[in-house]
Amino acid sequence: MLHITMIGCGAIGVGVLELLENDPQLCVDYVIASEGSEALVRQRLASFKQPPQVLTALPADARPDLLVECAGHRAIEEHVLPALERGIACLIVSVGALSEVGLVERLEAAAERGKTRIELLPGAIGGIDALSAAKVGGLDSVNYTGRKPARAWKNTPGEQACDLDSISQATVIFQGSAREAARLYPKNANVAATLSLAGLGLDRTHVTLIADPHSEENVHHFEACGAFGRFELSLRGKPLLANPKTSALTVYSVVRALGNHAHAISI
Ligand SMILES: NC(=O)C1=CN([C@@H]2O[C@H](COP(=O)(O)OP(=O)(O)OC[C@H]3O[C@@H](n4cnc5c(N)ncnc54)[C@H](O)[C@@H]3O)[C@@H](O)[C@H]2O)C=CC1
C-alpha cells in the first residue's frame, strides 16, 4: 500500500480522490489545504467512506511515500520544496510554475539534497513521451495552440484582449513564448510549460492562445519537427464541471501516475 499526501483539494483533488477510493493499493492519508479553507475542504470530503485528514501543513513526523501537488503555483514553494528537502518524492501538476526563473534549479537542488525525485505530470496533454524522446535526437520547432471556451479565460489577461462575453468568433488572445504564456496565464498555460520542458524550452516554444465562444472543449494542439521526423497531436479535452479552466484528463493523468507507482506494471 502506497501512502500519499495531496496538496490542494479543488476540482482536480476531489476528482482524484473519488477515483482512488476503491484502489486498495493507494491511500491518501492527508490533504493539505490552504490556510482558512480547511472547513470547506472537510465539507467537500464529507461523503467519502474514509476521508483523509485535512491539515494546512505536513506534520513534521509524517513520511508519505509520495506527495502529489494539485493546488497551484504557490504550493510548489510552500509545500513541494520543503518536502523534497525532507526526502519525500513529489509529483506536480502545476508545471507552469516552473517557468519562474530559477525554480527548476531550486527543485533539482532540493531533490538532490533529499536524495529523492520530482515528477512533472503530463496533465491535460498527451505525447510527452514522444516529444521528450524526439528531443534526444534534436528538435527544430514546437508550436502549441490552446483553444478554450471564452468563459475559461475569465479573470485572465484575455479579458483585456477582447470582450469575452460578446465575441462571436474564435479570437487569438495571446501569441508569444511559452515563458510569457506561463507568466501571464498561470492557470491556463501548464500545457505550454510542460511541452517546453519536454521539448525546446520555454523561450523557443511558440504559443498561441484562443478564446472560442463556440467551443465546449479545451483543445490542445501541437506540432513538433526535428531529426526524428514530424508529429502533431490534437487533444479535445472535456473541461471539469467544477473548474472550466481544467480538463478532465488532468485528473486521470494524476490517477495514472499514482497507479504506476503502486501497481506491479506501469504504463
Ligand atoms: N498540468 C496540467 O495540464 C494542468 C495543471 N493544472 C494546475 O492544477 C492546479 C489545480 O487545478 P484545479 O484543481 O482545477 O484548481 P482549483 O482552483 O479547483 O483547486 C485548487 C485548490 O488548491 C487549493 N490551494 C491553492 N493554493 C494552495 C496552497 N498553497 N496550499 C494548499 N492548497 C492550496 C485551493 O484552495 C483550491 O481548493 C491549477 O492551479 C493549475 O496550476 C490545471 C489543469 C491542467
Ligand SMILES: O=C([O-])CC(=O)C(=O)O
Ligand atoms: O486544459 C487544461 O486542463 C489546463 C490548461 O490548458 C493548462 O493549464 O495549460
